[in-house]
Structure formats: C-alpha cells, structure tokens
Amino acid sequence: MTTVGMLYPGHSAEDEYPYLESILGDDVHLPVVHTSVGGPDETTTHEVQALLDLGKTERLLSGATEIAVKHNPDSVMWACTSGSFVFGWDGAHQQVREIQEAINVPTSSTSLAFAAALRHLGISKVSVSATYPEDVSRHFVELLGHQGVEVLDLASHDIASGEDAGELDHDGVIELARSADAPDAQAVLIPDTALHTVRWINELESVLGKTVLTANQVTAWYGLQLAGRTVHSDQLGTLFRSSPRA
Incomplete structure (x- = not known):
C-alpha cells in the first residue's frame, strides 16, 4: 500500500481523492485531512492576504501532524495551489520544507507539483x-x-x-x-x-x-512520485500515461 496524505483546506472538491483512489487501484490510499481556514465564514477566499493566512505554517503543521499520526503516509501533499504559489517560488519550497522537517516525510504542494x-x-x-x-x-x-x-x-x-x-x-x-x-x-x-x-x-x-x-490530478501524481511510486492510468490524461522524457 502506498499512502499519500492530502492536506486540504476547506470543503469543495476533496471528493476527487476517493475517486482517484478508485482509478489508481486498491494499493493506493489518498487520505484527506482538512487544514484550518480561519476567517468569520471559514471559506477559502481567493484574495492574496487571505491565501497567505491559509497557507501559514501553524495551519499546515497541525494538519501534517494529524495525518502522520493517523495514516503513516509515504508522502504528504499540501493540496492547495493558491495557498502555495502566493508565497513565491522560494516561499513555496520553504513552506513544504517546514512540514517535511516536522514529520520526516517527503512533502510538496500542488504548485510545485505543476512544476x-x-x-x-x-x-x-x-x-x-x-x-x-x-x-x-x-x-x-x-x-x-x-x-x-x-x-x-x-x-x-x-x-x-x-x-x-x-x-x-x-x-x-x-x-x-x-x-x-x-x-x-x-x-x-x-x-x-x-x-x-x-x-x-x-x-x-x-x-x-x-x-x-x-490541480488534484498533478497533486496525486506528484505525491506518488515522492513516495517512489509510478502508477499509470488511461483515465487521467497524458500525465498518467506518460514516461519521463530523457
């Protein structure tokens, strides 16, 4: 079993991960832990300052600790594009490095998965x-x-x-x-x-x-890559059908 823990803010399309599990096979597990959102209405607002708050270290470390204890993942993904890219290239790497250092599990984010x-x-x-x-x-x-x-x-x-x-x-x-x-x-x-x-x-x-x-496609794909696992599928686009170019 390969387990990729997903740190997911709010509630919107997290049902994509059980669907991905059903496509990728019985030995792939993509458990979701919801990170805190903040704000009066607990919505994931598409504003720069709100997104910087959404992706701050204490929110992510709390979720990462929970997912590490509950699921013993092979890798962890911060499953949020905007809550990672608003920190910039260096900041996005620092964000996931702090999680990885805290739980000693390979970690990345959706923005870096696109890259x-x-x-x-x-x-x-x-x-x-x-x-x-x-x-x-x-x-x-x-x-x-x-x-x-x-x-x-x-x-x-x-x-x-x-x-x-x-x-x-x-x-x-x-x-x-x-x-x-x-x-x-x-x-x-x-x-x-x-x-x-x-x-x-x-x-x-x-x-x-x-x-x-x-976003959810590349997040699952890169989480599996970090876990040392390559899974091919003909249902999830070119990315999951491909082999790396020389």
Whole structure:
C-alpha cells in the first residue's frame, strides 16, 4: 500500500481523492485531512492576504501532524495551489520544507507539483485558465516563470472562493478550460484543487487537442512520485500515461 496524505483546506472538491483512489487501484490510499481556514465564514477566499493566512505554517503543521499520526503516509501533499504559489517560488519550497522537517516525510504542494509535471513532460509553453482574480493568477504565472515556463495565455475568472469554484459542473469546467487556449501552447493548466476536474481530464484533452493538467490530478501524481511510486492510468490524461522524457 502506498499512502499519500492530502492536506486540504476547506470543503469543495476533496471528493476527487476517493475517486482517484478508485482509478489508481486498491494499493493506493489518498487520505484527506482538512487544514484550518480561519476567517468569520471559514471559506477559502481567493484574495492574496487571505491565501497567505491559509497557507501559514501553524495551519499546515497541525494538519501534517494529524495525518502522520493517523495514516503513516509515504508522502504528504499540501493540496492547495493558491495557498502555495502566493508565497513565491522560494516561499513555496520553504513552506513544504517546514512540514517535511516536522514529520520526516517527503512533502510538496500542488504548485510545485505543476512544476514537476511540466518538467516530466518536457513542456515549456502553456495556457492557464484560473478560477482566481487576475492579481492572484499572476502569482502562479510568476512561479511557473522561475522554471522557465512561458504562459502564452492567461484567463482569470474572478471566482470569489474555493467553495464557489467547487460548484462548477461539467459544462462550466469545459467552458473554463476553453477560455485560455493559445495555439502554440503545449498544455492547458487549470490550477485550483477546489475545482472538480479529474473525471473529465480525457474529455478536456480531446476538446482542446493538447495536454491538460489540473490541480488534484498533478497533486496525486506528484505525491506518488515522492513516495517512489509510478502508477499509470488511461483515465487521467497524458500525465498518467506518460514516461519521463530523457
């Protein structure tokens, strides 16, 4: 059994992880522990200051300690894109390093999983379709730029919170994905773990005619990589069908 612990803020699309388990096999376990959110309404607000609070060390360490005790994971992922990329490239690495040092388990985050997936696939030109406001989305663009990834098209949809993003249905996700599709982009990135996408990744790739990387997909994939495990699937897009490029 390979166990990848998921530190997940709020309640929106965490049901994607049991679905991923059902696809990836009986020997893959992706338990979710919800990290604290804060604020008067306990929502994952898409604002920079709120996201910096969402990803602060004490929130993550509390969840990491719980997941380590309950599940003895082989790796741990901070399953939040915006709550990692708002800290910048160096800050995102420091964020996961603090968790790893505290629980002595390989750790990363969704933002860094996107970077790892792009390296794995040899992709350097992308489009980004984001649920966030423009100022938040730009932080993701900057993080990708640290790895030499060029964002050719960015669509920011100004959805107020993760909980609101989690309400988008199949047609809403397809429309969102289509909103940023530069012809020269090698892939379309959809960076929000609050968004339901994993059931439709193959369809998204068919509609767009290129690789699609989504937040919960890359989080599960990279968590497995950190655990020393490669799992292939024909139901989860190019990423889970691929072998690393030389």
